[in-house]
Amino acid sequence: MVNQKLKERFLKYISFDTQSSEESNTIPSTEKQKDLAKYLNEELKLIGINESFMDEYGYVYGYLPSNCNSKNTIGLIAHLDTSDEASGKNVKPQIITNYNGGVISLNKKLNLLLDPNEFEYLNSQIGHELITTDGTTLLGADDKAGIAIIITVVEELLNSDIEYPNIIITFTPDEEIGRGTDAFNYNFYKEKGCSIAYTLDGGEPNVINYENFNAASCVVKFNGKSIHPGSAKNKMINASLVAMEFNDLLPKNMLPSLTENYEGFNHLVDITGSVSNAQLVYIIRNHDLEIFEKQKQLFNKAKEYLNCKYGYTACEVIIKDSYFNMKEIVMKKPEILKLAENALVENNLVPKYEPIRGGTDGARLTFEGIITPNLGTGGQNYHGPFEYLDVDEASIMVNVVKSLLKKYK
Ligand SMILES: [Zn+2]
Numbered sequence: 339m340v341n342q343k344l345k346e347r348f349l350k351y352i353s354f355d356t357q358s359s360e361e362s363n364t365i366p367s368t369e370k371q372k373d374l375a376k377y378l379n380e381e382l383k384l385i386g387i388n389e390s391f392m393d394e395y396g397y398v399y400g401y402l403p404s405n406c407n408s409k410n411t412i413g414l415i416a417h418l419d420t421s422d423e424a425s426g427k428n429v430k431p432q433i434i435t436n437y438n439g440g441v442i443s444l445n446k447k448l449n450l451l452l453d454p455n456e457f458e459y460l461n462s463q464i465g466h467e468l469i470t471t472d473g474t475t476l477l478g479a480d481d482k483a484g485i486a487i488i489i490t491v492v493e494e495l496l497n498s499d500i501e502y503p504n505i506i507i508t509f510t511p512d513e514e515i516g517r518g519t520d521a522f523n524y525n526f527y528k529e530k531g532c533s534i535a536y537t538l539d540g541g542e543p544n545v546i547n548y549e550n551f552n553a554a555s556c557v558v559k560f561n562g563k564s565i566h567p568g569s570a571k572n573k574m575i576n577a578s579l580v581a582m583e584f585n586d587l588l589p590k591n592m593l594p595s596l597t598e599n600y601e602g603f604n605h606l607v608d609i610t611g612s613v614s615n616a617q618l619v620y621i622i623r624n625h626d627l628e629i630f631e632k633q634k635q636l637f638n639k640a641k642e643y644l645n646c647k648y649g650y651t652a653c654e655v656i657i658k659d660s661y662f663n664m665k666e667i668v669m670k671k672p673e674i675l676k677l678a679e680n681a682l683v684e685n686n687l688v689p690k691y692e693p694i695r696g697g698t699d700g701a702r703l704t705f706e707g708i709i710t711p712n713l714g715t716g717g718q719n720y721h722g723p724f725e726y727l728d729v730d731e732a733s734i735m736v737n738v739v740k741s742l743l744k745k746y747k
Contacts, residue, residue, distance in 0.1 A: 340467050341733035344490040348469070348727065350377075351482040355427040358419035358512045365521050366396035366419070366511035374418050378485065378509055385493040387507070395521040400507035401530060402492060410503035410746045413527065413535025413708060414491070414739070416484030417513030417699070421721040424476040431477065432470045439464040445473025450723055459542070459718060467729040477725040479717030483732050484538035485509055487715060491739045503746040506532050510699065513539075518699040524706055533708055534674055536742070537700045540714040543731045543738065544687040546678050548668045548711040550694040550701045551602070551623040552630040553660040556637055558584060560616040560653045578611035580644060580652050581618050587640040592633070600625050600693055604633060625663055625693055661697045664704035664711075674709055681742035685734055713738070 354374040358367045375396045382390040382400040390400035420426040442452040450473035454460035510518045562577030602624025624630035641655045679689040700710035716731030
C-alpha cells in the first residue's frame with residue numbers, strides 16, 4: 339500500500355538539487371543544500387513541530403515532546419545531500435504504478451535499462467510502485483526517502499492517539515562527503531537527554547545495520563640511493579622498485595576487488611615514485627578489531643624486513659586510525675536492535691543484519707554517545723542513474739518506525 343503523503347513529499351524533495359562537494363571547505367559544502375533545509379524546517383513547523391530550527395551550517399533540528407510523559411528521547415536522522423558521483427539537478431522521476439516484473443527502460447537514447455536479470459532485487463518488487471530516474475541523473479532516494487519517512491511518521495503520530503517518546507528529528511548536510519557530523523549539535527541531544535537514535539539511510543526495509551569497518555590510512559615512504567645508471571652496479575637502490583617489493587609482501591587476496599561481507603582489505607589508493615623517492619598510500623579496513631590490528635602490524639613487518647635487507651631506513655610507515663566499528667558499543671545496549679527487530683516483525687518483515695563496508699555517520703554519533711544503528715528506506719542502486727525507490731517499501735518503513743517509537747514510550 340502506497341502512503342500518498344510520503345510519495346508527494348518524496349517527489350517534492352527530489353526537485354531540490356542538494357549535491358554536496360568534496361572540493362569545498364565550507365559547511366555546508368554547497369549553499370544549495372540550505373534551500374531544502376529551509377523548506378524542511380518550514381514543513382516541520384507546518385505539521386505541528388513547535389520547536390524546530392535550521393542552523394548556520396544547514397542542519398535542521400526538530401523536537402517533539404512525548405504525549406505520555408515518556409522519559410525516553412529517540413533521534414531520527416536522515417541526510418539531505420546527494421552524492422557527487424552523479425548529478426541531482428533537474429531530476430525527472432518516472433513513476434511505475436504496478437511493476438510487472440519486466441525490464442524497465444530508463445532512457446531509450448542512452449539505452450539505459452533496469453533489468454531484473456542484473457538487478458535481482460526487482461524480482462521481489464512485482465506489483466509495487468517504483469519511482470525511477472530518466473537515466474540522466476541520480477534519483478535522490480539516498481536519502482530523501484529517509485527524510486520523507488521521518489516527516490510522515492511524525493505527522494501521523496501527531497494525528498493519532500498512539501503514545502510516543504520524546505523525538506528529535508535531524509536532517510544533516512554533507513553526509514556523502516563524509517562530513518555529515520562535522521557540525522552536529524551534540525549539545526541539543528544532550529539537553530534533550532537523547533542517547534539513542536536511528537538513521538534512515540539504508541536500502542531493503544528489513545535490513546538493520548550496526549556494524550561498520552574499523553578504518554586506518556597508511557602512508558609508506560621509500561628512500562632510494564640514486565646513482566648514475568651507468569655506474570650503479572651494487573650501489574643504486576631504486577625507491578620505486580622497493581615500493582613494488584613492499585606491496586608484494588602484503589597479502590595477495592586482501593583487496594577490495596576480492597572481498598565481500600566481513601572480509602577486510604588493504605587498498606592501494608595512490609602511488610608516486612622516482613629512483614630517489616617513492617610513496618604508496620593505502621587504506622586499511624576490517625570489521626574485526628583484532629584482525630584490523632594484525633593488518634596494520636603486517637605493514638610494519640614489511641617495513642622491518644626491507645630496512646633489514648637494505649641495511650638502512652629504506653622505508654617508513656605512518657599509520658593513522660580513521661574510525662572504528664560501532665558494534666562493540668551498540669552491543670552494550672542490545673535492546674536498541676531488539677526493539678527494531680520487533681518493529682520489523684510486527685510489520686511482517688524478516689529482520690536481517692548486514693555489515694556496512696564503509697563508515698557511517700551513525701558510527702561517529704555512536705562514539706560521541708548517541709548509539710545510532712541504521713534502518714532501510716526502500717531505495718536501491720544509490721549514487722547513479724539506476725537509483726530507484728520502492729514506494730510500497732518506503733510506506734512500510736513509516737509503519738515500522740511508528741511501531742518502533744511506540745516501544746520506547
Ligand atoms: Zn545515504
